[in-house]
Amino acid sequence: MHKTKIERKIVFRFANALSAYSIRDVIKMAAKKDVSKFRLIVKKGDNYGSVAGDYSLAETTVNGKSIWVSESISRMAFYAGQSWVITSTAYMKDVLGGATGGFVSSNDANVPYEADWGPNFDVSEVYLTVEKKFVPATEVYGSPSVHIWWSAPKHPEVQQQGVTWFYNRVEVTVPAESTYFMTNGFTGGYMGIQDRSPKWVLFSVWNNPKVPDGAVKELAHGEGVTVRPFGGEGTGLQSYLEYDWKVGDTYELIINVRQDAQDKEKAVYTAWFRLPEKSIWRMLSSLQVSPLSGKMSLEGLYSFIEDWAGNGLRRQGLYGSAWIRTDAGPWVEATHGAGTTTGPNAKNRNVFLSEDKTRLGMTTGGPDLSDTSLGPYDVVETSVPTVLTLNHLPDRDGAPARE
Incomplete structure:
Protein backbone atom coordinates (compact mmCIF):
# COMPACT_ATOMS: atom_id res chain seq x y z
CA MET A 1 0.00 0.00 0.00
CA VAL A 140 -25.55 -6.48 24.18
CA TYR A 141 -24.97 -7.42 27.79
CA GLY A 142 -23.66 -10.14 29.98
CA SER A 143 -26.15 -12.24 31.89
CA PRO A 144 -24.66 -13.95 34.95
CA SER A 145 -26.45 -16.90 36.44
CA VAL A 146 -28.50 -16.19 39.57
CA HIS A 147 -29.47 -18.73 42.25
CA ILE A 148 -31.92 -18.99 45.13
CA TRP A 149 -31.02 -21.35 47.99
CA TRP A 150 -34.18 -22.50 49.75
CA SER A 151 -34.63 -23.34 53.44
CA ALA A 152 -37.40 -23.61 56.02
CA PRO A 153 -36.15 -21.78 59.15
CA LYS A 154 -39.37 -22.51 61.10
CA HIS A 155 -38.99 -26.24 60.45
CA PRO A 156 -35.27 -27.06 60.70
CA GLU A 157 -36.14 -30.64 61.64
CA VAL A 158 -37.27 -31.39 58.06
CA GLN A 159 -33.89 -30.73 56.53
CA GLN A 160 -32.14 -32.32 59.52
CA GLN A 161 -34.16 -35.52 59.11
CA GLY A 162 -33.69 -35.47 55.32
CA VAL A 163 -35.88 -33.92 52.62
CA THR A 164 -37.26 -36.56 50.26
CA TRP A 165 -39.86 -34.45 48.40
CA PHE A 166 -39.32 -31.00 46.87
CA TYR A 167 -42.19 -29.15 45.15
CA ASN A 168 -41.80 -25.81 43.38
CA ARG A 169 -43.54 -23.55 40.89
CA VAL A 170 -42.31 -21.19 38.20
CA GLU A 171 -43.81 -18.39 36.13
CA VAL A 172 -41.75 -16.95 33.28
CA THR A 173 -42.35 -13.20 33.19
CA VAL A 174 -39.66 -12.15 30.68
CA PRO A 175 -38.71 -14.87 28.18
CA ALA A 176 -35.46 -15.12 26.22
CA GLU A 177 -34.11 -17.84 23.97
CA SER A 178 -31.57 -20.18 25.60
CA THR A 179 -32.77 -19.68 29.17
CA TYR A 180 -32.98 -22.37 31.82
CA PHE A 181 -35.57 -21.52 34.47
CA MET A 182 -34.39 -24.20 36.90
CA THR A 183 -36.80 -24.82 39.78
CA ASN A 184 -35.93 -28.01 41.66
CA GLY A 185 -32.18 -28.32 42.14
CA PHE A 186 -30.28 -30.50 44.58
CA THR A 187 -26.78 -31.91 45.01
CA GLY A 188 -26.37 -34.13 41.96
CA GLY A 189 -29.25 -33.00 39.75
CA TYR A 190 -31.88 -30.47 38.76
CA MET A 191 -35.21 -29.91 37.04
CA GLY A 192 -36.93 -26.98 35.34
CA ILE A 193 -38.22 -25.52 32.09
CA GLN A 194 -36.16 -24.21 29.19
CA ASP A 195 -36.83 -21.47 26.65
CA ARG A 196 -35.70 -23.02 23.38
CA SER A 197 -37.26 -24.23 20.12
CA PRO A 198 -39.17 -26.37 20.89
CA LYS A 199 -39.55 -25.62 24.59
CA TRP A 200 -38.53 -28.26 27.13
CA VAL A 201 -39.19 -29.52 30.60
CA LEU A 202 -35.85 -30.99 31.70
CA PHE A 203 -34.64 -33.30 34.47
CA SER A 204 -30.96 -34.29 34.77
CA VAL A 205 -28.87 -36.31 37.20
CA TRP A 206 -25.06 -36.43 37.22
CA ASN A 207 -22.86 -39.50 37.35
CA ASN A 208 -20.93 -40.02 40.59
CA PRO A 209 -17.21 -40.22 39.73
CA LYS A 210 -16.33 -40.93 43.36
CA VAL A 211 -17.46 -44.56 43.21
CA PRO A 212 -16.60 -47.41 40.78
CA ASP A 213 -20.20 -47.97 39.65
CA GLY A 214 -21.16 -44.31 39.53
CA ALA A 215 -23.02 -44.07 36.24
CA VAL A 216 -26.67 -42.99 36.24
CA LYS A 217 -29.12 -45.67 35.09
CA GLU A 218 -32.63 -45.17 33.81
CA LEU A 219 -35.39 -47.14 35.52
CA ALA A 220 -38.42 -45.55 33.85
CA HIS A 221 -39.65 -42.51 31.93
CA GLY A 222 -42.97 -40.94 31.06
CA GLU A 223 -44.94 -40.77 27.83
CA GLY A 224 -43.26 -38.61 25.18
CA VAL A 225 -40.09 -38.19 27.25
CA THR A 226 -36.61 -38.61 25.76
CA VAL A 227 -33.78 -39.92 27.96
CA ARG A 228 -30.17 -39.59 26.83
CA PRO A 229 -26.63 -39.06 28.14
CA PHE A 230 -25.22 -35.55 28.49
CA GLY A 231 -21.72 -34.10 28.77
CA GLY A 232 -20.09 -30.71 29.18
CA GLU A 233 -20.36 -29.60 32.81
CA GLY A 234 -20.17 -33.15 34.13
CA THR A 235 -21.76 -36.27 32.68
CA GLY A 236 -24.94 -38.16 33.40
CA LEU A 237 -28.45 -38.73 32.05
CA GLN A 238 -30.99 -36.10 31.06
CA SER A 239 -34.68 -36.56 30.37
CA TYR A 240 -36.77 -33.99 28.58
CA LEU A 241 -40.32 -33.43 27.45
CA GLU A 242 -41.13 -31.06 24.60
CA TYR A 243 -43.86 -28.87 26.06
CA ASP A 244 -45.09 -25.48 24.86
CA TRP A 245 -45.29 -23.71 28.22
CA LYS A 246 -46.65 -20.14 28.15
CA VAL A 247 -45.26 -16.87 29.45
CA GLY A 248 -47.35 -15.66 32.39
CA ASP A 249 -48.67 -19.12 33.32
CA THR A 250 -47.54 -20.93 36.47
CA TYR A 251 -46.17 -24.47 36.27
CA GLU A 252 -45.67 -27.05 39.02
CA LEU A 253 -42.78 -29.48 39.36
CA ILE A 254 -41.89 -32.06 41.99
CA ILE A 255 -38.89 -34.29 42.74
CA ASN A 256 -38.61 -37.31 45.04
CA VAL A 257 -35.67 -39.41 46.22
CA ARG A 258 -35.82 -42.89 47.74
CA GLN A 259 -33.39 -45.65 48.52
CA ASP A 260 -33.29 -48.33 45.83
CA ALA A 261 -35.05 -51.46 47.06
CA GLN A 262 -32.50 -53.85 45.54
CA ASP A 263 -29.27 -51.89 45.91
CA LYS A 264 -29.13 -50.05 49.25
CA GLU A 265 -26.11 -48.01 48.08
CA LYS A 266 -28.14 -46.40 45.28
CA ALA A 267 -30.69 -43.60 45.34
CA VAL A 268 -33.58 -43.32 42.88
CA TYR A 269 -34.50 -39.78 41.83
CA THR A 270 -37.88 -39.30 40.15
CA ALA A 271 -39.22 -36.06 38.69
CA TRP A 272 -42.74 -35.08 37.63
CA PHE A 273 -44.20 -32.09 35.79
CA ARG A 274 -47.88 -31.22 36.16
CA LEU A 275 -49.76 -31.07 32.85
CA PRO A 276 -52.44 -28.49 33.69
CA GLU A 277 -54.56 -29.29 30.63
CA LYS A 278 -54.85 -32.94 31.77
CA SER A 279 -54.57 -32.53 35.56
CA ILE A 280 -51.99 -35.30 35.75
CA TRP A 281 -48.36 -35.65 36.74
CA ARG A 282 -46.17 -36.44 33.75
CA MET A 283 -43.13 -38.39 34.91
CA LEU A 284 -39.92 -37.15 33.34
CA SER A 285 -37.85 -40.11 34.49
CA SER A 286 -36.78 -42.27 37.37
CA LEU A 287 -32.97 -42.38 37.56
CA GLN A 288 -30.76 -44.54 39.79
CA VAL A 289 -27.27 -43.53 40.96
CA SER A 290 -24.97 -43.53 43.98
CA PRO A 291 -25.85 -40.11 45.46
CA LEU A 292 -23.19 -37.42 45.15
CA SER A 293 -24.17 -36.10 48.57
CA GLY A 294 -23.73 -39.55 50.13
CA LYS A 295 -27.25 -39.27 51.56
CA MET A 296 -30.66 -40.66 50.60
CA SER A 297 -32.11 -37.18 50.82
CA LEU A 298 -32.32 -34.02 48.72
CA GLU A 299 -29.44 -31.81 49.82
CA GLY A 300 -28.64 -28.21 48.83
CA LEU A 301 -32.08 -27.22 47.55
CA TYR A 302 -31.91 -24.39 45.05
CA SER A 303 -33.28 -22.77 41.89
CA PHE A 304 -31.53 -20.69 39.25
CA ILE A 305 -31.91 -18.70 36.05
CA GLU A 306 -29.25 -19.23 33.39
CA ASP A 307 -28.39 -17.86 29.94
CA TRP A 308 -26.60 -20.94 28.60
CA ALA A 309 -25.85 -19.43 25.18
CA GLY A 310 -24.51 -16.12 26.50
CA ASN A 311 -26.82 -13.96 24.39
CA GLY A 312 -27.15 -11.42 27.21
CA LEU A 313 -30.86 -10.71 26.73
CA ARG A 314 -33.07 -9.77 29.68
CA ARG A 315 -34.87 -12.74 31.24
CA GLN A 316 -36.91 -13.03 34.43
CA GLY A 317 -38.99 -15.54 36.34
CA LEU A 318 -40.97 -15.90 39.56
CA TYR A 319 -40.39 -18.97 41.74
CA GLY A 320 -42.42 -20.53 44.54
CA SER A 321 -44.15 -21.17 46.69
CA ALA A 322 -41.65 -23.95 47.44
CA TRP A 323 -42.53 -26.88 49.69
CA ILE A 324 -40.53 -29.72 51.22
CA ARG A 325 -41.23 -32.81 53.35
CA THR A 326 -39.80 -36.08 54.62
CA ASP A 327 -41.41 -39.40 53.78
CA ALA A 328 -43.30 -39.47 57.05
CA GLY A 329 -43.85 -35.78 57.81
CA PRO A 330 -46.18 -33.06 56.54
CA TRP A 331 -45.44 -30.52 53.83
CA VAL A 332 -43.69 -27.38 55.13
CA GLU A 333 -43.01 -24.22 53.18
CA ALA A 334 -39.46 -23.17 52.33
CA THR A 335 -39.94 -19.52 53.16
CA HIS A 336 -36.32 -18.37 53.14
CA GLY A 337 -34.35 -17.67 49.98
CA ALA A 338 -30.71 -16.55 49.83
CA GLY A 339 -29.40 -15.33 46.49
CA THR A 340 -26.01 -15.87 44.86
CA THR A 341 -24.66 -15.11 41.39
CA THR A 342 -21.76 -15.85 39.07
CA GLY A 343 -21.45 -12.08 38.45
CA PRO A 344 -20.93 -10.42 41.84
CA ASN A 345 -20.00 -7.08 40.25
CA ALA A 346 -22.69 -7.09 37.56
CA LYS A 347 -25.42 -4.45 37.83
CA ASN A 348 -28.06 -6.23 35.77
CA ARG A 349 -29.07 -9.17 37.96
CA ASN A 350 -31.06 -9.55 41.14
CA VAL A 351 -33.26 -11.59 43.42
CA PHE A 352 -36.48 -9.88 44.51
CA LEU A 353 -39.77 -10.38 46.34
CA SER A 354 -42.96 -10.54 44.30
CA GLU A 355 -45.48 -7.73 44.86
CA ASP A 356 -47.58 -9.91 47.17
CA LYS A 357 -44.39 -11.16 48.89
CA THR A 358 -45.37 -14.82 48.41
CA ARG A 359 -42.76 -15.63 45.74
CA LEU A 360 -39.15 -14.87 44.87
CA GLY A 361 -38.04 -13.62 41.49
CA MET A 362 -34.75 -13.67 39.60
CA THR A 363 -33.59 -11.37 36.81
CA THR A 364 -30.48 -11.37 34.65
CA GLY A 365 -29.29 -9.85 31.39
CA GLY A 366 -30.14 -6.59 29.66
CA PRO A 367 -29.36 -3.08 30.94
CA ASP A 368 -28.52 -2.15 34.52
CA LEU A 369 -31.17 -2.53 37.20
CA SER A 370 -31.95 -0.04 39.95
CA ASP A 371 -32.20 -2.95 42.42
CA THR A 372 -29.29 -5.40 42.40
CA SER A 373 -30.06 -7.09 45.70
CA LEU A 374 -29.60 -10.82 46.16
CA GLY A 375 -31.50 -10.93 49.43
CA PRO A 376 -31.83 -12.95 51.53
CA TYR A 377 -35.60 -12.69 51.62
CA ASP A 378 -38.41 -14.33 53.57
CA VAL A 379 -41.70 -14.85 51.77
CA VAL A 380 -45.12 -14.55 53.35
CA GLU A 381 -46.41 -17.98 54.33
CA THR A 382 -49.15 -19.48 52.17
CA SER A 383 -51.43 -22.51 52.30
CA VAL A 384 -50.29 -25.91 51.11
CA PRO A 385 -51.05 -26.11 47.37
CA THR A 386 -54.22 -28.09 46.69
CA VAL A 387 -52.40 -30.32 44.18
CA LEU A 388 -50.49 -31.67 47.20
CA THR A 389 -53.56 -32.10 49.43
CA LEU A 390 -56.23 -33.38 47.02
CA ASN A 391 -54.08 -36.16 45.57
CA HIS A 392 -51.77 -38.91 46.70
CA LEU A 393 -48.10 -38.24 46.10
CA PRO A 394 -47.27 -39.20 42.51
CA ASP A 395 -45.98 -42.74 42.10
CA ARG A 396 -46.27 -43.26 38.34
CA ASP A 397 -46.62 -41.47 35.03
CA GLY A 398 -50.12 -40.04 34.70
CA ALA A 399 -50.86 -39.93 38.43
CA PRO A 400 -53.78 -37.57 39.20
CA ALA A 401 -52.90 -33.93 39.89
CA ARG A 402 -56.23 -32.22 40.52
CA GLU A 403 -56.44 -28.71 41.90
Missing part, protein backbone atom coordinates in the same frame (compact mmCIF):
# COMPACT_ATOMS: atom_id res chain seq x y z
CA HIS A 2 1.45 3.37 -0.97
CA LYS A 3 1.90 6.08 1.61
CA THR A 4 -0.94 8.15 0.20
CA LYS A 5 -3.27 5.21 0.58
CA ILE A 6 -2.17 4.66 4.16
CA GLU A 7 -2.94 8.30 4.86
CA ARG A 8 -6.36 7.93 3.30
CA LYS A 9 -7.49 4.97 5.35
CA ILE A 10 -9.98 5.67 8.14
CA VAL A 11 -8.78 4.70 11.59
CA PHE A 12 -11.03 4.32 14.63
CA ARG A 13 -9.20 4.46 17.97
CA PHE A 14 -10.24 2.77 21.16
CA ALA A 15 -12.19 4.66 23.81
CA ASN A 16 -14.92 3.95 26.33
CA ALA A 17 -17.78 3.46 23.91
CA LEU A 18 -19.77 0.90 25.81
CA SER A 19 -20.04 2.55 29.19
CA ALA A 20 -21.85 -0.33 30.89
CA TYR A 21 -19.00 -2.76 30.29
CA SER A 22 -15.27 -2.65 29.81
CA ILE A 23 -13.64 -3.51 26.50
CA ARG A 24 -12.52 -6.81 28.05
CA ASP A 25 -16.12 -7.62 29.02
CA VAL A 26 -17.33 -6.89 25.50
CA ILE A 27 -14.62 -9.10 23.99
CA LYS A 28 -15.73 -11.97 26.22
CA MET A 29 -19.34 -11.42 25.24
CA ALA A 30 -18.48 -11.22 21.57
CA ALA A 31 -17.01 -14.68 21.59
CA LYS A 32 -20.55 -15.97 22.12
CA LYS A 33 -22.27 -13.67 19.60
CA ASP A 34 -23.01 -14.02 15.94
CA VAL A 35 -20.74 -11.34 14.45
CA SER A 36 -20.97 -12.53 10.87
CA LYS A 37 -22.77 -9.23 10.19
CA PHE A 38 -22.91 -5.82 11.75
CA ARG A 39 -24.59 -2.54 10.89
CA LEU A 40 -22.85 0.82 11.28
CA ILE A 41 -24.87 4.05 11.50
CA VAL A 42 -23.01 7.36 11.34
CA LYS A 43 -24.24 10.75 12.56
CA LYS A 44 -21.38 12.72 11.06
CA GLY A 45 -17.88 12.20 9.72
CA ASP A 46 -14.95 13.77 7.88
CA ASN A 47 -14.78 14.32 4.14
CA TYR A 48 -13.57 10.85 3.32
CA GLY A 49 -17.07 9.60 2.59
CA SER A 50 -19.74 7.50 4.19
CA VAL A 51 -18.89 4.27 5.94
CA ALA A 52 -22.43 3.62 7.16
CA GLY A 53 -23.99 0.37 6.04
CA ASP A 54 -24.30 -3.37 6.58
CA TYR A 55 -21.03 -5.32 6.72
CA SER A 56 -20.73 -9.08 6.25
CA LEU A 57 -17.87 -11.38 7.16
CA ALA A 58 -15.82 -12.19 4.06
CA GLU A 59 -14.30 -15.55 3.22
CA THR A 60 -10.95 -13.84 2.64
CA THR A 61 -8.76 -12.95 5.64
CA VAL A 62 -5.83 -10.66 6.42
CA ASN A 63 -2.95 -12.74 7.74
CA GLY A 64 -5.51 -15.27 8.90
CA LYS A 65 -7.75 -12.62 10.47
CA SER A 66 -11.20 -11.52 9.49
CA ILE A 67 -12.44 -8.82 7.11
CA TRP A 68 -16.00 -7.50 6.95
CA VAL A 69 -17.20 -6.11 3.62
CA SER A 70 -20.07 -3.77 2.71
CA GLU A 71 -20.67 -4.41 -0.96
CA SER A 72 -23.21 -1.61 -1.35
CA ILE A 73 -20.68 1.13 -0.50
CA SER A 74 -17.49 -0.75 -1.46
CA ARG A 75 -16.04 -0.56 2.03
CA MET A 76 -14.25 -3.12 4.17
CA ALA A 77 -13.44 -3.21 7.87
CA PHE A 78 -10.63 -4.98 9.70
CA TYR A 79 -8.64 -4.68 12.90
CA ALA A 80 -5.09 -3.35 12.55
CA GLY A 81 -3.26 -3.92 15.79
CA GLN A 82 -4.39 -0.96 17.89
CA SER A 83 -7.33 0.28 15.88
CA TRP A 84 -10.06 -0.56 13.43
CA VAL A 85 -9.69 0.37 9.78
CA ILE A 86 -12.52 1.00 7.36
CA THR A 87 -11.31 1.63 3.85
CA SER A 88 -12.21 1.04 0.20
CA THR A 89 -12.43 -2.52 -1.09
CA ALA A 90 -10.17 -1.22 -3.90
CA TYR A 91 -7.31 -1.71 -1.43
CA MET A 92 -8.18 -5.35 -0.76
CA LYS A 93 -5.14 -6.60 -2.70
CA ASP A 94 -2.83 -4.28 -0.77
CA VAL A 95 -4.37 -5.31 2.54
CA LEU A 96 -4.13 -9.00 1.74
CA GLY A 97 -0.53 -8.39 0.74
CA GLY A 98 0.28 -7.33 4.28
CA ALA A 99 0.31 -3.52 4.05
CA THR A 100 -1.92 -3.08 7.08
CA GLY A 101 0.03 -0.84 9.41
CA GLY A 102 0.80 -3.28 12.22
CA PHE A 103 -2.05 -5.72 11.66
CA VAL A 104 0.17 -8.69 12.48
CA SER A 105 -0.02 -7.76 16.18
CA SER A 106 -3.79 -7.82 16.16
CA ASN A 107 -5.74 -9.50 18.95
CA ASP A 108 -9.44 -10.39 19.06
CA ALA A 109 -9.94 -9.55 15.40
CA ASN A 110 -13.35 -11.19 15.32
CA VAL A 111 -14.91 -8.45 17.43
CA PRO A 112 -15.94 -5.71 15.01
CA TYR A 113 -17.67 -3.60 17.64
CA GLU A 114 -15.08 -3.33 20.39
CA ALA A 115 -13.83 0.16 19.36
CA ASP A 116 -15.87 3.34 19.77
CA TRP A 117 -15.45 4.32 16.11
CA GLY A 118 -13.96 7.74 16.85
CA PRO A 119 -12.61 10.35 16.59
CA ASN A 120 -12.96 10.49 12.81
CA PHE A 121 -16.63 9.63 12.97
CA ASP A 122 -19.34 10.31 15.50
CA VAL A 123 -21.17 7.01 15.34
CA SER A 124 -24.64 6.89 16.81
CA GLU A 125 -25.12 3.14 16.79
CA VAL A 126 -23.37 -0.09 15.95
CA TYR A 127 -25.78 -2.95 15.33
CA LEU A 128 -24.96 -6.64 15.70
CA THR A 129 -26.79 -9.77 14.68
CA VAL A 130 -28.06 -11.36 17.86
CA GLU A 131 -30.95 -13.82 17.97
CA LYS A 132 -31.32 -13.56 14.18
CA LYS A 133 -31.91 -9.80 14.24
CA PHE A 134 -29.86 -6.61 14.46
CA VAL A 135 -29.73 -5.04 17.91
CA PRO A 136 -27.71 -2.02 19.10
CA ALA A 137 -24.30 -2.92 20.47
CA THR A 138 -25.17 -1.01 23.62
CA GLU A 139 -27.96 -3.56 24.18
